[in-house]
Amino acid sequence: MKPNLLxxxxxxxxxxxxxxAANLIRHRGGRWELRGxxxxxxxxxxxxxxxxxxxxxxxxxxxxxxxEQPGAPNAAHNRILVAxxxxxxxxxxxxxxGGKEFRPNRRLARGLLGAGLILVLAQSNALxxxxxxxxxxxxxxxxxxxxxxxxxxxxxxxxxxxxxDRLAASGTLFRNAHCQSPLxxxxxxxxxxxxxxxxxxxxxxxxxxxxxxxxxxxxxxPQYFAQHGYFTAAFGKxxxxxxxxxxxxxxxxxxxxxxxxxxxxxxKLVDTPSAIRFMDWGVYPTDDHDQAxxxxxxxxxxxxxxxxxxxxxxxxxxxxxxxxxCFASQKWFDRFPPEDQVILPPVKDGDRDDVPxxxxxxxxxxxxxxxxxxxxxxxxxxxxxxxxxxxxFMDSQxxxxxxxxxAAGRQENTIIVVWSDNGWHLGEKGITGKCSLWDRSTHVPxxxxxxxxxxxxxxxxxxxxxxxxxxxxxxxxxPAKKGIEGHTLVPQLKDPCAPRPWPAITTLNQGNDSVRTxxxxxxxxxxxxxxxxxxxxxxxxxxxxxxxxxxxxxRLQLARWLPRSPAPPAPGSSERVLAKNKGVWxxxxxxxxxxxKVD
Ligand SMILES: [Ca+2]
Ligand SMILES: [Ca+2]
Numbered sequence: 001m002k003p004n005l006l007x008x009x010x011x012x013x014x015x016x017x018x019x020x021a022a023n024l025i026r027h028r029g030g031r032w033e034l035r036g037x038x039x040x041x042x043x044x045x046x047x048x049x050x051x052x053x054x055x056x057x058x059x060x061x062x063x064x065x066x067x068e069q070p071g072a073p074n075a076a077h078n079r080i081l082v083a084x085x086x087x088x089x090x091x092x093x094x095x096x097x098g099g100k101e102f103r104p105n106r107r108l109a110r111g112l113l114g115a116g117l118i119l120v121l122a123q124s125n126a127l128x129x130x131x132x133x134x135x136x137x138x139x140x141x142x143x144x145x146x147x148x149x150x151x152x153x154x155x156x157x158x159x160x161x162x163x164x165d166r167l168a169a170s171g172t173l174f175r176n177a178h179c180q181s182p183l184x185x186x187x188x189x190x191x192x193x194x195x196x197x198x199x200x201x202x203x204x205x206x207x208x209x210x211x212x213x214x215x216x217x218x219x220x221x222p223q224y225f226a227q228h229g230y231f232t233a234a235f236g237k238x239x240x241x242x243x244x245x246x247x248x249x250x251x252x253x254x255x256x257x258x259x260x261x262x263x264x265x266x267x268k269l270v271d272t273p274s275a276i277r278f279m280d281w282g283v284y285p286t287d288d289h290d291q292a293x294x295x296x297x298x299x300x301x302x303x304x305x306x307x308x309x310x311x312x313x314x315x316x317x318x319x320x321x322x323x324x325x326c327f328a329s330q331k332w333f334d335r336f337p338p339e340d341q342v343i344l345p346p347v348k349d350g351d352r353d354d355v356p357x358x359x360x361x362x363x364x365x366x367x368x369x370x371x372x373x374x375x376x377x378x379x380x381x382x383x384x385x386x387x388x389x390x391x392x393f394m395d396s397q398x399x400x401x402x403x404x405x406x407a408a409g410r411q412e413n414t415i416i417v418v419w420s421d422n423g424w425h426l427g428e429k430g431i432t433g434k435c436s437l438w439d440r441s442t443h444v445p446x447x448x449x450x451x452x453x454x455x456x457x458x459x460x461x462x463x464x465x466x467x468x469x470x471x472x473x474x475x476x477x478x479p480a481k482k483g484i485e486g487h488t489l490v491p492q493l494k495d496p497c498a499p500r501p502w503p504a505i506t507t508l509n510q511g512n513d514s515v516r517t518x519x520x521x522x523x524x525x526x527x528x529x530x531x532x533x534x535x536x537x538x539x540x541x542x543x544x545x546x547x548x549x550x551x552x553x554x555r556l557q558l559a560r561w562l563p564r565s566p567a568p569p570a571p572g573s574s575e576r577v578l579a580k581n582k583g584v585w586x587x588x589x590x591x592x593x594x595x596x597k598v599d
Contacts (some may be wrong), residue, residue, distance in 0.1 A: 033057045135312040135476050136451050137414040138225065139405060141398060142191075142238060142316070144184065144323035145434060147423035148443050149391060155443075158343055160335060160392045163399030164445065167418060169456045171449025172493050174463040178504035178516050179422045182434045182441035183576055184323075185240035186507075187421040187465065192220045192239065194469035194484030197507045201567035204509075205575035208243030212570040219481075221469045222253050225314040228478045233257055233303055236296030236318035253316070257303065260295040262325055269325075270379060273598075274367035281326035281386035288329050288393070293319045297397040301404040312476075317401055321394035322424070324368075326386035328393040336388050339381040346540050347371065347427050352599075354544040355429070356529030359436070360597055361578055362508050364587040368425075368433030370598060384426055415450040415475050419465055428540070430599060435576060437514035437523045438541050442506040448493055451475070459496035462504040462516050463489055503561050509578040510568060515561045522546075522558035526580070530555070 022037020034042065034056060046056075148155030152168040153175060180190040181197045185205045190197055193215050197203055200215050209215040222232040233255035241259070249256035262278070269282035288294050300317045307313050321328075336342060352359070374380040398418065405411050422434045423441045434441045446463055448454075452475045466486035473481050474488045491498035504516040511526030521541060523531040532546035532555055545551050569579055578587055585592045 134413065135229070135478075137312045137410060138230075138314040138472055138476065139401070139414050139416045140222075140238075140314065140316040140472075141401070141416070141418040142188070142318045143394065143398075143418065143420040143445070144237060144318070144320050145422060145424045146322055146391060146394070146420035146445060147440060148445065149388065150445050153445060156343070156345065156388065158336060158388060160388070161395040163395045163402060164418065164447065167398075167402065167416065167449050168447050168458075171416065171447055171456075172454035172496065173458045174446040174448075174489070174492075175458050175460045176504070176516070176518060177419070177444055177446035177463040177465065178442040178506055179420075179444050179465050180505065181507055182422040182436065183508070184421055185243055188238070188240050189215070189243070191419070191421075191465045191468055192222070193218050194221065194466060194481065194486055196466065196485050196505070196563065198510070198513075198563040198566035199485065201510075201570035201573070203507070203569055204573045204577035205240065206243070207570055207572035207574075208240065208245075210244060210248055211572055214567065214570070220252065221472065222314055222316060223251075224469075224473065224478065224481055225476070226254060228476075229311060230314045231255075231308045231311045232314040232316070234316040234318070235259070235299040235303065236293070237320055238316045238318040255303070258295065258299045259318070260292040262292050262320055262327065263290045264325070270382075272367075272369050273373055274369070276367045278324050279367045279369070280324060281383055281390075283330050283333055284325075284327040286329055288331075291321075291327070291329075291393065291397075293321055293394050293397045296320075297400045300401050304404050304408050304410070319394050319397060321390040322387050326383070326390040328386070328389040332389040332393045333385065335392060336385055339385055342381045342385045342388070344380060344384060345426050345428055347430075348540070348542045351429055351542055355531060356525055356527070358525040358527045358529050359531075360599065361585060361587065361592060362437065362512060362525075363431055363433060363435035364578070364592055365596075365598075366433050366435055366576070368431065368435075371427040371430045371432070372599065374427060374432065380427060383432065387424070387426060411450070413451060415448065415452065415472065417449075417468055417472065418445065418447045419468060420444040421465075435508060437506055437508055437512060439516075439521065439535075439539075441508075442504070442514060442516065448475075448489070452490065453493045454496060457493075457496045459489075459492045461492065461496075461500045461518055462502070463492070463500075464502075464504045503558070505561060505563065507563065507566070509576075510566045512578075513562050513566075515558045517558070520554060520558060522555060524559065524562060526578075532558075 022042060023035050025033050025035060149159040151159050151161045151165040152173055179187045181187045181203065183205065185208070186197045186202050189200060189202045189209050193200065193209055195215065195218070200209070200212060202209065202212060202215070209218065219227065222234070226232045232253045234253040235257040236259055239252070244252055263285045264277055265284050268277060268280045269284060270280050272279045285291065296317060296319060300315060303315065371380070374383060402416070405414060421444070423439070423443050424434050425431045425436065425440045428440045429436065429438060444465065446465065448471070464486055467489045468486070469484050470481065470486050470488040471490060471493070474490045487502055492500060506514045506516070509526070514521060514523045519534065519536050521533045521535065530546045531544045532551055533541040533543070534545060546555060569577055575588060578585065580586070
């Protein structure tokens, strides 16, 4: 029976190299010693020692043939495990979250690869079998501000997203996935670093991760793949716009491609309370080829036709719609009923009567108009229709990229993940936009498809976007990444009912957090006011039951998941930042004056 290598390593320290059924063990600084295995394994071990000029002790007599194990692993199954304090290692990364990541020095790594060995870090908790054959590619698609108005999520009865639906039908759909922060920069920074906003101190639209001490040197998801031999490229909006300085972009991806901006008409189509050009919706432009998402899909498709040979790829594609401006050409609007027949989202009069007043401070002054303005301006139905139309257009661009992947013959060996960085209100709780801790802001599509995923399965347990990092790492057979805060979703990709003890946690500025389980949402604001919703009976989060004594145990149980020591806003935090200074609450650096509330 082949011994458990990790157990052996822990017992012996140093390095354990496995050649089929034989184990070469080296105590720190000492000779290598071969134990067990068949003559063919010994030959492989001798060859490796010769290559490295290692001194080794081998058994004096060859083992009898009977010791040879039928079906002994071939060279592709050889392993080497490296203890964390072995002198052949160098530079523990000084990176994030208290974890150390160790890499072999170049000479050792080169030799290991030359000998056909697969390297496994001793810190790995998930020593599953390494995938045979070439590593799977990754197609990483991020959408901006798409809530659950997706056909397969049934968030809106008129949503048209046939390409997301077909992808979900071929993989695993997480029906209860939530962002870690309902805002572009903090959400994307969390996904890409694998860290919570409360760990990074990134809560607003600035700063970017390389300007924050905690994350300055962290190894992001694409960087981790590049470290493990992947060609990495990004097109469109992957990081938040301008969050990574120009000079640093090629260290984030091997290729940082085009990120086209949205086309803008000469004048705004809708005269919203905010004069910001982006806060707009309607029929524009006339030609789909002028859309940012068309150009992004074009660039990704072109890249798929000219990938470097001999390397797996990690291709990140970021679409801008349905983020405002919600623009699409006439043909996409024509796919939906006229404005007076568009179905409005369910909204309850007086819904905020049982919501803490503090909730208003999370979206104190935002460019997104309130529902009261939409109603008064006759823009509620037009906005809903524009959101549906721009989503349908964006979905068609995902379809183009998926078709190109198929045409390139890559679909069989490519893991596809699609996610949105946050949701969006279209009138619920009296607001539009995303700065809230309710389901409308936190609930996002999350789909995995390809090798290792389900085939048309759906998981209703809570998932976090933070889970994307460890899930992709495991699916691709890379060593588990230390120091990241998500949990792999591989068990749920294999069996959507596999138990999952963790809730989804969303944070919007320091001290405001939400905990979402399969049945509940609990929110606590920075002034310690609270909300509790029972999703089994109240999917719209209309009735705050936090004061109901019969739910007090549930409330306490959920509150245990709240972040314990959230980091203060990192230096340089700005835009959508709520903070307290000398007892005064500040919105984007200015004191909040209740008389200025717009509801
Ligand atoms: Ca966003
Ligand atoms: Ca209510």
